[in-house]
Amino acid sequence: MFARMTTALTALAVAAPASADEVNLYSYRQPELIAPLTDAFTEETGIEVNVSFLDKGMVERLKAEGARSPADLIFTVDISRLASAVEAGVTQPVESDALRENVPAQYHDPDGHWWGLTTRARIVYASKDRVDPSEITTYEDLADPKWEGRICTRSGTHVYTLALVAAMIHHHGEEEAKAWLEGVKSNLARKPQGNDRAQVKAIWAGECDISLGNTYYMGKMLEDEEQQEWANAVDIVFPTFENGGTHVNISGVAMTASAPNKENAMKMMEFLVSPEAQEIYAAANYEYPIAPGTEAIDLVQSWGDYTADDVNLMTLASYRADALRLVEEVDFDG
Structure with missing residues (x-):
């Protein structure tokens, strides 16, 4: 059977x-x-x-x-x-x-x-040529106007994005989370599209300077001969929430x-x-x-250390519907 x-x-x-x-x-x-x-x-x-x-x-x-x-x-x-x-x-x-x-x-x-x-950690991929990793310290910082026209990301309705928005709601409440989404949207270099690897390819191609992604995609790109060039064009940066750790x-x-x-x-x-x-x-x-x-294996450890956010993930799941509503209210993918 x-x-x-x-x-x-x-x-x-x-x-x-x-x-x-x-x-x-x-x-x-x-x-x-x-x-x-x-x-x-x-x-x-x-x-x-x-x-x-x-x-x-x-x-x-x-x-x-x-x-x-x-x-x-x-x-x-x-x-x-x-x-x-x-x-x-x-x-x-x-x-x-x-x-x-x-x-x-x-x-x-x-x-x-x-x-x-x-x-897996939800991190920032940053251009080695155009971004100093020290510029990126928090997720909240991604809404700063200094990143205008410089961010690529996948759809706001994808489960990975919604989990991050749910974490933002947990740490700051709906009002601030919505303002953060609006700020990130205003900093996008293009309409949200593609998967996490596609964002790194866009950085390599010069379409944007930073993107959100999961850590394991770096390993996946490095094992693919066609994508190794994309992976080698970026650094991995582990942001944190202002009052928490790195989103996992x-x-x-x-x-x-x-x-x-x-x-x-x-x-x-x-x-x-x-x-x-x-x-x-x-x-x-x-x-x-x-x-x-x-x-973790040596390659994964080579990406750096981080402190994971300590919220129970079931708590984040309880905010999923609210996260989706905020994404739709700000027309993040529009």
Whole structure:
């Protein structure tokens, strides 16, 4: 019924009987990023991992399948997607000493519905030729008129942007967050478009001087021969909020509400937060492991140190609707 490391299933499960030697996973993460983890888990436990890769519609699919769903776990990125799964009622809370010990409080749901696995920082990519990194210290500073016509970014309605706006609401309230959005919009060099890598390409091409992006895209660009020139044209700068740290987001895992292989699913969740698995997963996507005592790979460490904002990400998720409303009110993408 499941394909191993292939595309999503094409039909709903008729039934989802438990198996003593398997666990079933729906994943928004690419198969090549999951394979090192699933292989290591199977080698350690003997439990086969069946992965169904989805590019959209995970929550809708789980709701449609209901109690017959074959999925035991979901893998996804961004706090808003994890929170949406919880709100839709397609997950269940889980607790264990291993999860509590290895996942810091700000990186898991207070009620235990989802647990973070890796983090990425939302940073500024800055032109090596046209920007002194010391000019950029805070996210608030991006609204300063000194950046007029110099910023590139992706859509204001993208989940990464909304998470940052939600963090701004958390730190400063809606009124100041809206003023900040208006300031950033007035500093844009072009209409928001493309993904994070496209913004770095625009800096390389001279269309803008700075952009917002996730840290791991630097690693992705460096491994792509065509994009190495873009990556080498920028510095990574870690801004902070004026009264906080650097904004981070996560990849995470949750157990489905109907998990037919619950015991195996729990074993996999505990494996995923172990130091071994944390470092495998973080290395595969140039991210930061979160378990105590673990470290990012040398390349990621070379980008510099930062102090992560300590707000619980579920708190930020609660501001998502407000963030979207503010983005639309200022017509950020217009």
